[in-house]
Amino acid sequence: MARYELVKRSVALITLTNPPVNALSSAVRHAIAKSMECALSDPKVTAVVICGENGSFCGGADIREFAGPLKGPPLVPLLDAIEAGEKPVVAAIEGVALGGGFELALVCHYRIAHSKARLGLPEVTLGILPAAGGTQRLPRLIGISAALELITTGRHISAQEALKLGIVDQVTEQNACEVAVEFALRAVAKPLLSRRVSMPCKPREIRSAAVMGIKRECLHGHEQDLGMVPSLGTMGRGIAVCLARVGISVIAVESENKLLETGRQMVIGMLERDAKRRGVSASLNLLKFTISLQDLKDVNLVIEAVFEDMALKKRVFQELSKVCRPATLFCTNTSGLDVDALAGVTDRPHLVVGMHFFSPAHVMKLLEVVCGPRSSSETIATAMSLGKRMGKVRVAVGNCPGFVGNRMLKPYIDQATFLLEEGDFGFAMGVFRMSDLAGLDVGWRVWKESGLTGSDVDPENPPRRRQGRRYCPIPDMVCEKGRFGQKTGRGWYMYDKRGGTNAKPDPLIQILLETYRSKYGIQPHNISNQEIIERCLFALANEGFRILEDGIAARPEDIDVIYLFGYGFPRHRGGPMFYASMVGLERVLERLEHYHQAHPDVPHLKPSPLLKKLVACGSPPVQKWREHIKTMHSHL
Numbered sequence: 113m114a115r116y117e118l119v120k121r122s123v124a125l126i127t128l129t130n131p132p133v134n135a136l137s138s139a140v141r142h143a144i145a146k147s148m149e150c151a152l153s154d155p156k157v158t159a160v161v162i163c164g165e166n167g168s169f170c171g172g173a174d175i176r177e178f179a180g181p182l183k184g185p186p187l188v189p190l191l192d193a194i195e196a197g198e199k200p201v202v203a204a205i206e207g208v209a210l211g212g213g214f215e216l217a218l219v220c221h222y223r224i225a226h227s228k229a230r231l232g233l234p235e236v237t238l239g240i241l242p243a244a245g246g247t248q249r250l251p252r253l254i255g256i257s258a259a260l261e262l263i264t265t266g267r268h269i270s271a272q273e274a275l276k277l278g279i280v281d282q283v284t285e286q287n288a289c290e291v292a293v294e295f296a297l298r299a300v301a302k303p304l305l306s307r308r309v310s311m312p313c314k315p316r317e318i319r320s321a322a323v324m325g326i327k328r329e330c331l332h333g334h335e336q337d338l339g340m341v342p343s344l345g346t347m348g349r350g351i352a353v354c355l356a357r358v359g360i361s362v363i364a365v366e367s368e369n370k371l372l373e374t375g376r377q378m379v380i381g382m383l384e385r386d387a388k389r390r391g392v393s394a395s396l397n398l399l400k401f402t403i404s405l406q407d408l409k410d411v412n413l414v415i416e417a418v419f420e421d422m423a424l425k426k427r428v429f430q431e432l433s434k435v436c437r438p439a440t441l442f443c444t445n446t447s448g449l450d451v452d453a454l455a456g457v458t459d460r461p462h463l464v465v466g467m468h469f470f471s472p473a474h475v476m477k478l479l480e481v482v483c484g485p486r487s488s489s490e491t492i493a494t495a496m497s498l499g500k501r502m503g504k505v506r507v508a509v510g511n512c513p514g515f516v517g518n519r520m521l522k523p524y525i526d527q528a529t530f531l532l533e534e535g536d537f538g539f540a541m542g543v544f545r546m547s548d549l550a551g552l553d554v555g556w557r558v559w560k561e562s563g564l565t566g567s568d569v570d571p572e573n574p575p576r577r578r579q580g581r582r583y584c585p586i587p588d589m590v591c592e593k594g595r596f597g598q599k600t601g602r603g604w605y606m607y608d609k610r611g612g613t614n615a616k617p618d619p620l621i622q623i624l625l626e627t628y629r630s631k632y633g634i635q636p637h638n639i640s641n642q643e644i645i646e647r648c649l650f651a652l653a654n655e656g657f658r659i660l661e662d663g664i665a666a667r668p669e670d671i672d673v674i675y676l677f678g679y680g681f682p683r684h685r686g687g688p689m690f691y692a693s694m695v696g697l698e699r700v701l702e703r704l705e706h707y708h709q710a711h712p713d714v715p716h717l718k719p720s721p722l723l724k725k726l727v728a729c730g731s732p733p734v735q736k737w738r739e740h741i742k743t744m745h746s747h748l
C-alpha cells in the first residue's frame with residue numbers, strides 16, 4: 113500500500129500504491145505511518161519525498177471504505193506527525209491531490225507539482241467538510257478568502273493556479289518525483305519551522321534586553337573605538353522605558369560615565385512620571401546602566417537604536433556578535449535601512465529582525481516588525497510578541513527602503529514640495545510641520561547618500577531634475593541654511609526656541625521661495641484644495657498599492673494601521689487605502705492618470721498596475737484586494 117526505498121543514498125521515497133488513485137485506505141494510512149517512522153529514525157535519511165504510483169498523487173479518503181467502520185490509524189494525528197517531523201518532507205504531486213490527498217500535501221514542508229496536476233478540496237460535493245486539517249492549513253497558506261472559495265466550491269485548481277496562490281513551491285514539466293528528490297536534497301540544511309503551515313511559531317520568552325543608542329555626535333569617535341562610545345539617545349531612552357514598565361530587565365548602554373549619569377536620570381525621571389500617572393511604583397530595580405558591552409553577554413535580546421548610519425550599525429552588529437550568547441536575538445530600530453544587510457554581518461542572520469519604533473517610543477503606539485528574508489519565524493514571532501507585551505500596535509512588514517510607512521511618505525512629501533514650488537505657500541501644512549518635527553536633516557542625508565544632492569551634484573545641470581525625474585531642491589536649500597526643523601528652532605517654520613513646537617510662518621522662507629521661483633521663471637498660481645489633496649493623498653495610496661504588489665505589506669489593512677497609529681492619518685478616514693476605496697478606485701485612477709499626464713517626469717504619479725487591475729476587476733472592496741495580489745511574503 114506504500115513502497116519505501118532509499119534513493120540518492122539519503123532520501124526516503126514513499127510511494128503510495130493503492131490503485132486507481134492511491135486513496136487513503138486504512139492500509140495506506142498504516143503504510144505511511146510505518147514508512148515515516150523508518151525515515152525519521154534512520155540516520156542515513158536526511159529528507160523524505162512522498163509521491164503516488166501511476167501518475168496520481170492521492171485522490172483523498174478511500175470512498176470504498178466510507179460505508180464501514182473506521183479502521184486503521186486515524187488520518188489527523190498521522191498528518192500532524194509528518195508536519196512535526198524533524199526531516200524535510202516534499203510532496204511530489206502528479207495527477208490529483210484531492211481531499212485528504214491535498215491535506216497530505218499540505219502537511220509536507222514543500223510541494224512540487226507536475227504542470228498537469230490538479231488540486232482541490234472536493235469534500236463539499238460529498239456533503240462534508242475537509243476534516244484532516246485543510247480548513248486550518250489552507251487559510252494560513254493562502255489567506256481566508258481564497259481558501260474559503262476553494263473549500264466551499266470544491267473547485268479543482270491547476271498546478272499553475274496553485275503556484276500563483278502560493279500552495280505549491282514549484283511546477284515542473286518533468287517527472288515530479290525526480291524533481292522533488294533533488295529539491296529535498298537542497299532542503300536538508302534549511303530551517304523547517306516556517307514551513308510547517310499549521311504551527312504558529314512560538315515566540316521566545318524575553319526576560320532581559322539591552323538597548324543601545326549612539327548619538328550622532330559620537331559617530332566620529334565611534335569609528336575609532338566601537339566598544340566604548342555608545343550613548344543612549346532619544347529612541348533608546350523611550351525603548352528602555354517601554355521595556356522596564358512591562359517588567360523586563362533592561363541594560364542601557366552608554367558611552368562614558370558623564371553620559372551614563374545623564375541617561376540614567378532621564379530614564380528614571382520618565383519612569384517615575386509614568387508610574388505616578390498610572391498609580392503604580394516605578395520599576396527602577398529592573399534598570400542597569402553600563403559603559404561596557406561585556407555586560408550584554410547574557411541578555412536574551414538587544415535592541416540597537418544607534419544613529420541612522422549603515423556603516424555604524426554594521427560595526428555595532430559585528431561587535432555584538434562577538435559579545436552576546438549565540439542565541440541572543442538582535443533587533444534594529446532602523447527606520448528604513450536594509451535589515452538583511454545588517455543580518456549579513458552577524459554570526460546569526462536568522463536571529464536578526466527590525467523593530468521600528470516611532471518617536472517618542474514610550475508614547476507612540478506603532479511598531480513595524482521588519483521581516484528580513486533570513487529572519488526566522490521564531491525571531492519574528494518573538495519581536496511581535498515583545499511588541500504586544502509593550503502595548504504596541506504591531507504590523508509585520510517586508511524589508512525594503514523605508515519599509516511601509518516611510519516608503520509611502522516619499523511620494524507624499526515629494527508632491528507637497530512640488531506643490532510648494534508651483535503654487536503659493538498657503539495650503540494645509542501637515543507635511544511641512546511634520547517634517548520640521550521629524551528633522552529635515554534626516555531626509556537630506558538620505559538624498560545625499562542616494563546621490564540626489566550634495567557637493568558632487570551639479571544642481572543646474574539639468575536644473576530641477578535628478579536621475580531622470582523631477583526633483584525639487586528647495587528642501588536642500590532650507591537644510592543648507594542650518595534649518596533642520598524644531599530642533600534648531602528654524603525649518604519650514606520658525607519656532608520661539610530650539611525644540612519649540614509653536615510654528616509660525618517665517619518671512620525668510622517666503623523670500624527664499626520668491627527668489628527661487630524668479631530664478632527658474634516659475635509663475636506661482638493658486639492651487640485648489642482638491643488638487644493638493646489629490647496629488648498628495650493619491651500619490652501616497654498609489655505607493656501603498658505598489659507595496660502590496662511587492663509583498664512588503666500583507667494586506668491593505670496593515671498599511672492603514674501603520675498610517676493611523678504612526679503617521680497621524682485622520683482616524684475617521686480609515687487610513688490611505690481605505691480612503692482610496694471610499695473615494696472610489698476609478699476616481700483615484702482617473703485623477704492619477706490626469707496628474708501623471710501633466711507631470712510625466714514624476715513616476716510616483718503613474719498609476720500602479722495593481723490599482724489598474726482592481727479597477728478592471730470592478731473595484732472590489734478593500735478586504736478582497738488580497739485575492740488580486742500575486743506576491744506574498746512568506747512571513748507576513
Ligand SMILES: CCCCCCC/C=C/C(=O)SCCNC(=O)CCNC(=O)[C@H](O)C(C)(C)COP(=O)(O)OP(=O)(O)OC[C@H]1O[C@@H](n2cnc3c(N)ncnc32)[C@H](O)[C@@H]1OP(=O)(O)O
Pocket residue numbers: 132133135136171172173174175176177182187208210211212213234235238242243244
Ligand atoms: C476514513 C478516514 C479518513 C478521514 C478522511 C478525512 C477527510 C478526507 C476526506 C476525503 O478525502 S473525501 C474524498 C475526496 N476525494 C474525492 O472526492 C475524489 C473523487 N474522485 C474524483 O473526483 C475522480 O474520480 C478523480 C480522482 C478526479 C478521477 O477522475 P477520472 O474522471 O479520471 O476517473 P473516475 O472514473 O472518476 O475514477 C477512476 C476510478 O477511481 C476511483 N476513485 C476515484 N476517487 C476515489 C477515491 N477517493 N477513493 C476510492 N476510489 C476512487 C473511481 O471510483 C474509479 O474507479 P472505477 O470505477 O474505475 O473502479
